[in-house]
Amino acid sequence: MKLFQHEVQHRDERRINLLLKQATLPKISDKAFDWKDVQLAPGITREYILEGEFIKNQENLIFYGGVGTGKTFLSTLISLNVIKKQRKQAKFYTVASLVNALLEANEKGTLGKFLRQIEKIDLLILDELGYIPLHKQGAELLFQVISMCYETKSIIVTTNLQFGQWNNVFGDPILTEATIDRLIHHSHLIIFNGESHRYKDSISFNQ
Ligand SMILES: Nc1ncnc2c1ncn2[C@@H]1O[C@H](COP(=O)(O)OP(=O)(O)O)[C@@H](O)[C@H]1O
Numbered sequence: 245m246k247l248f249q250h251e252v253q254h255r256d257e258r259r260i261n262l263l264l265k266q267a268t269l270p271k272i273s274d275k276a277f278d279w280k281d282v283q284l285a286p287g288i289t290r291e292y293i294l295e296g297e298f299i300k301n302q303e304n305l306i307f308y309g310g311v312g313t314g315k316t317f318l319s320t321l322i323s324l325n326v327i328k329k330q331r332k333q334a335k336f337y338t339v340a341s342l343v344n345a346l347l348e349a350n351e352k353g354t355l356g357k358f359l360r361q362i363e364k365i366d367l368l369i370l371d372e373l374g375y376i377p378l379h380k381q382g383a384e385l386l387f388q389v390i391s392m393c394y395e396t397k398s399i400i401v402t403t404n405l406q407f408g409q410w411n412n413v414f415g416d417p418i419l420t421e422a423t424i425d426r427l428i429h430h431s432h433l434i435i436f437n438g439e440s441h442r443y444k445d446s447i448s449f450n451q
Pocket residue numbers: 272273275276277278279309310311312313314315316317318436441442445
C-alpha cells in the first residue's frame with residue numbers, strides 16, 4: 245500500500261515537472277505581486293484570477309497597461325497555479341514567438357501537427373501584443389489559433405494597446421474585428437495602472 249502511494253505521488257511530481265517544462269514560462273522574481281494598481285473588471289476577485297478559476301469557464305483575460313506594470317509577472321504566477329494546483333496545461337508565448345513558430349510550421353508543412361499541440365493547452369498566454377506589427381500571413385495564423393481556442397480554452401493576452409489600435413498589429417480591419425470579437429466574448433479586462441516597477445526596482449537597486 246505504501247509503495248503504491250509512493251508511486252502515485254511520484255507520478256504526480258513527474259506530471260507537474262513535465263507541465264512546467266512544457267509551459268516555457270519566463271523567469272520571475274520571487275517577491276510578492278502587488279495588486280495596488282491593478283484594476284479588476286467588476287464581479288471578479290483577485291483569487292478568481294490568480295488561482296486560474298477562470299479557465300474552468302473557458303474565459304479569457306485581457307491585461308492592458310504600460311511596460312513594467314506586472315502583466316508578464318501576473319500571467320506567469322497564474323500559469324504556475326494552473327499547473328501546480330489544477331494539473332492543467334499552460335503555455336507561454338510572446339505574440340512574436342507564437343507567430344514565428346506558426347509561420348515556420350506552415351513552411352515546413354507541420355502546421356496541422358502544431359495546431360493539434362495547441363489544442364491540448366488549457367491556458368494559452370499571448371504576451372506583448374502590439375509591440376510589433378504582424379505580416380499578413382502571421383496575422384491570419386494568429387487569428388486561426390485564437391478562433392480555435394474560442395469557447396474551448398482560455399487565453400491571456402497582454403498588451404499596451406487599446407482595442408482601437410489593434411488594427412496596427414493585424415493590419416486588416418476585418419481580421420482585427422473578428423479577433424477582438426472572439427477574444428472579448430467571455431473575457432475580463434484587467435487594467436494595470438501603475439508606474440513601471442522596472443524603473444522603481446532599478447532605482448532601489450542603485451541605492
Ligand atoms: N504589480 C507588481 N508587483 C510586484 N512586482 C512587480 C509588479 N509589476 C512589475 N513588477 C516587477 O517588475 C518586473 C517587470 O514586470 P513585468 O511583469 O515584466 O511587466 P510588464 O509585463 O507589464 O511589462 C517584474 O518581474 C517584477 O519584478
